[in-house]
Amino acid sequence: MAAGIPFGEVCKAVGLPRGTVAHWFHGERARRRLMHPPEPSRCPRCRPVPGLPQDQKSYSYLLGLYLGDGHLVTSAKVPVLRVSCTATWPGLIDECETAMLAVLARNVQRVRQTGCINVQSYASHWPCLLPQHGPGRKHERSIRLTDWQQPVIDGNPGSFLRGLFHSDGCRVTNKVVRSGRTYLYPRYMFSNESTDIMALCQESLDQLGLRWRMCRRNLLSVARRDDVRELDQYVGPKH
Incomplete structure (x- = not known):
């Protein structure tokens, strides 16, 4: 030697x-x-030259889920990302786990609770990829995309909307009775108390050229037939 x-x-x-x-x-x-x-870090933000997530489509979807039903705990020794999914939608649970693995996670756990499944992953770099985390409820603090997140979401608005609607949205059949005749038509609903998150949803819908309206302060609707058909290509019903 x-x-x-x-x-x-x-x-x-x-x-x-x-x-x-x-x-x-x-x-x-x-x-x-x-x-x-x-092993080298999987976090693209912590490399000598910070970059963007490799799977931007999965990242956009996961960000939408997080802004809806997600929670990032940073007080533990290792940060943990949790997304609460209704137990009756196994397809949504599978898709959430797949997105976590594609973005950063090496291992994902499913923790059963009353009426839901918490899909969770421990990783030191979740705070790097989800800078919207912070103390308190999301609707009580500012939610803004960072300079590096904006082009990712702009390039994948459909995946981002899929995550938002899979967490705090739904596809329903609306029933209207006019002149004794009953009309049934599908529409999308998105509900969120955060005006910032609602604005992000509106911006992505605008980017895809989809018309929407606010039923009330915290409830958005996409009801026109052509727009619903178009949104079906990106979101579709939960399963």
Whole structure:
């Protein structure tokens, strides 16, 4: 080693495993480090040159879920992202887990509670990818997209709307009676107490050219037949 011979060549010369030779030179801690080198971070924001999520479609969907029924706990030793999904929609639960794995998570747990399943993942870098987290309820604090999030959502408005409607929205059949005749037609409803999150929903609908109206302060409706048909391509009913 002192003569500058590469470590691998030294191991071959003495005919011993790399871990054993490393232990001789560096002790147990360095031996573990050589045998199991740390994996590079999956977080694109913590690299020497910060980048965007690799799977931007899954990220946009997951962000929509988080803004609706998600919660990021940062007070624990390792941050944990939880999204509460109604237990009667197994497809939604599967899709949420798939999105977490695609964006950052290595492991995802499903914790059953009364009437719902908490899909959760522990990862140190969730706060980097979800900077909208903070103390208190979402509708009581400002929710704004960062400079790097905006182009991601602008490029994937359908996936973002899918996440929003899968969390705080629904597709229903509206019934109207006029002149003794009954008319049935589908429409989308999105409900959220945060004016900022509602504005993000409106902006993505505008970007897709879909018409919407506010039924009340915290309830948005997409009811025109062509717009519902178009939104079906991105969202569709929960399953």
